[in-house]
Amino acid sequence: KQEVTQIPAALSVPEGENLVLNCSFTDSAIYNLQWFRQDPGKGLTSLLLIQSSQREQTSGRLNASLDKSSGRSTLYIAASQPGDSATYLCAVSRGGSEKLVFGKGTKLTVNP
Amino acid sequence: DVKVTQSSRYLVKRTGEKVFLECVQDMDHENMFWYRQDPGLGLRLIYFSYDVKMKEKGDIPEGYSVSREKKERFSLILESASTNQTSMYLCASSPTGVDNQPQHFGDGTRLSIL
Numbered sequence: 001k002q003e004v005t006q007i008p009a010a011l012s013v014p015e016g017e018n019l020v021l022n023c024s025f026t027d028s029a030i031y032n033l034q035w036f037r038q039d040p041g042k043g044l045t046s047l048l049l050i051q052s053s054q055r056e057q058t059s060g061r062l063n064a065s066l067d068k069s070s071g072r073s074t075l076y077i078a079a080s081q082p083g084d085s086a087t088y089l090c091a092v093s094r095g096g097s098e099k100l101v102f103g104k105g106t107k108l109t110v111n112p
Numbered sequence: 113d114v115k116v117t118q119s120s121r122y123l124v125k126r127t128g129e130k131v132f133l134e135c136v137q138d139m140d141h142e143n144m145f146w147y148r149q150d151p152g153l154g155l156r157l158i159y160f161s162y163d164v165k166m167k168e169k170g171d172i173p174e175g176y177s178v179s180r181e182k183k184e185r186f187s188l189i190l191e192s193a194s195t196n197q198t199s200m201y202l203c204a205s206s207p208t209g210v211d212n213q214p215q216h217f218g219d220g221t222r223l224s225i226l
Contacts (some may be wrong), residue, residue, distance in 0.1 A: 042215040103154065
């Protein structure tokens, strides 16, 4: 059974710092890995999707990497801003299907 | 932009009531999903539909049913609401067979069962 773990559960950093969020999964037979952002009381917003054949994806100040063999992904945020404060969720597909298994998220606070 | 619309942001119902949560997407996606999100438990899949009139149980289907009569609409039904179904409910959609398309989520329905 696929399990997804995100460490740390919460992170507080000063504005301008570069930071890394971690995601690990137990079954390497994934179709893709997705990173989402969730603001309080809201739905999820897709940030990056990495296909199983890819190593990384970039969007603006965000870079996500995938090491399928070791069951790990990282989300790198450069030059963090207070507007980046949110919960970041990692999810992996289940063995070729469209269904996702989610981690419990990392709550990020960027202090001005 | 894909839009997934959930009919209510907040809903209060009583135990034993039959509750309907509605979700509509405007991008002709084949797949639609219902999740619930609880503190400390994260997002858990309730039901999944990969086509009209097709459905598949997720991880926690007990106490729920779904309906997909039209491609754009996916309804979650609480047959007889109980207090342990108080939660945030999230609907999502995605296309089939398109490698780089993520799931798109609605804003959620916060449901309270009294």
